[in-house]
Amino acid sequence: MIIETNSSHLRKEHWDSIFQSTDYTQVLWHQSSPQKSIDAIKKYLKDDANIIDVGCGASFLVDNLLHDGYKNITLLDTSKTSLDIVKQRLQDDALEYVCDDILNFKTLKKFDIWHDRAVFHFLLTKKERQKYFEVLSKSLKKGAKAIISTFRVDGPIQCAGLNIVQYNHEKMLQELPQNLELIQSEKYTHITPKKSEQEYIYFVITKKDIHM
Ligand SMILES: C[S@@+](CC[C@H](N)C(=O)[O-])C[C@H]1O[C@@H](n2cnc3c(N)ncnc32)[C@H](O)[C@@H]1O
Known part of the structure; x- marks a missing residue:
């Protein structure tokens, strides 16, 4: 069954129920x-950079970044349950937690890096994707980087019971507004906790020094 999550309220409900009912280390997107x-x-x-992990879920990325000396980390997710899992696991008061839908996110802080693994591909309409890049552009410093990872063309067509959009280099180029430049695309095969393979692609995007 395909679930429709075309509003921030439905997205929140869907993702909270997943993190409440599933062991987060066994979901297909989990990476040890x-x-x-x-x-x-x-x-x-550098390790003084301001980092935001958008749709962080209960990922171990933040644990690894803290271990490597990064301190200025913002974790954003629509699911409060996923953020609570990370809070309990890390017990680190210096982290900033934001429970919000990325399409509604507003911040005065400017980030050096925006990390998104397996979130952008859930945005099914052009309007949502335009809004996403508007939020991203407003949140990043000039010259800052966005690392966005999605399912690749030929990869899965759904994730967590939801339809997704698959990408390759050309498709991502078509999505980007003028002030963002795609500087790298790299294919990647993720081995899921069930030992199946999922084809991902990583994009590195830079915010150009122009006004929009
Ligand atoms: C497939 S999981 C990936 C989690 C994490 N990035 C990782 O690599 O393990 C997608 C995550 O994005 C969150 N999410 C989905 N849509 C979102 C949105 N519009 N705004 C904020 N978070 C969202 C979900 O709650 C979930 O935690």
Whole structure:
């Protein structure tokens, strides 16, 4: 059954119920070591960088970043349950937790990096994707990087009971507004906790030094 989550309220309900009813280390997107994301972040950033992990879920990315000396980390997710899992696991008061839908997110803080693994691909309409990039552009410093990872063309067509949009380099280029530049695309095969394979693609995007 495909579930419709075309409003922030429905998205919140859907994701909260998943994190309440499932062991987060057994969901298909779980990574025991999110190495690809860590490598991409370390390539571009010093450890005083302001990082936001958008749709962080209960990922171990933040644990790894803290271990590597990063401190200024904001975790955003529509699911309060997922944020509570991370809070209890880490017990680190310095982390900033934001329970919000990314399409509604407003911030005065400017980030050096925006990390999104397996969230953008849930945005099914052009309008939602335009809004996403508007929020991203407003939240990033000039020259800052966004690392966005989605299911790839030829990869899965659904995730967590929801339809997704698959991407490749050309499709992502078509989505980007003028002030964002795609500087890298890299294919990646994720091995799920059930030992199946999922085809992902990682995009590195930079915010150009122009006014919109
Ligand atoms: C497939 S999981 C990926 C979690 C994490 N990024 C990872 O790699 O393990 C998608 C996550 O994005 C969150 N999410 C989905 N749509 C969202 C939205 N519009 N705004 C904020 N969070 C969202 C979900 O609650 C869930 O935690």
